[in-house]
Amino acid sequence: MPISYRINQDEKLIQAKFEGEITLEQLTDYNRNLRDDPRFHTDLRELVELALIQPKLDFQQLEAYTDWFSKLEPIRFTAIVATTPATFGMARQFQTLAARGQRRIEIFRDLAEAKAW
Numbered sequence: 409m410p411i412s413y414r415i416n417q418d419e420k421l422i423q424a425k426f427e428g429e430i431t432l433e434q435l436t437d438y439n440r441n442l443r444d445d446p447r448f449h450t451d452l453r454e455l456v457e458l459a460l461i462q463p464k465l466d467f468q469q470l471e472a473y474t475d476w477f478s479k480l481e482p483i484r485f486t487a488i489v490a491t492t493p494a495t496f497g498m499a500r501q502f503q504t505l506a507a508r509g510q511r512r513i514e515i516f517r518d519l520a521e522a523k524a525w
Contacts, residue, residue: 410426410461411435413438415445415448421452421455423455425457426456428462429461430462430465435465435473453485453487454487455487456488463498467501470505471505478506478508486513487523487525491518
């Protein structure tokens with residue numbers, strides 16, 4: 409599965425891992441499934457690992473996704489780990505677009521730094 413997640417209630421943490429080809433539909437499904445999960449609440453922190461992903465999104469799709477995403481209940485903090493230049497650039501675009509919706513999103517190149525944040 410390209411996107412998987414688990415919720416650790418003790419740590420108040422959503423840990424998501426994105427792998428392989430990622431499409432607009434998969435991103436949307438991830439956020440719908442997450443918010444439908446009975447363990448989900450907005451006081452959680454989110455840690456997203458972009459592990460060897462191949463995004464199948466152009467800028468217009470990313471912008472449309474971000475507009476849709478901004479209408480969802482916000483998660484308290486989101487840390488995105490992007491270890492390649494391509495994923496880091498895409499994550500920065502998402503961070504910039506999501507800032508319109510008052511989201512607190514930080515991008516990291518290192519998993520340990522993201523966990524510490």
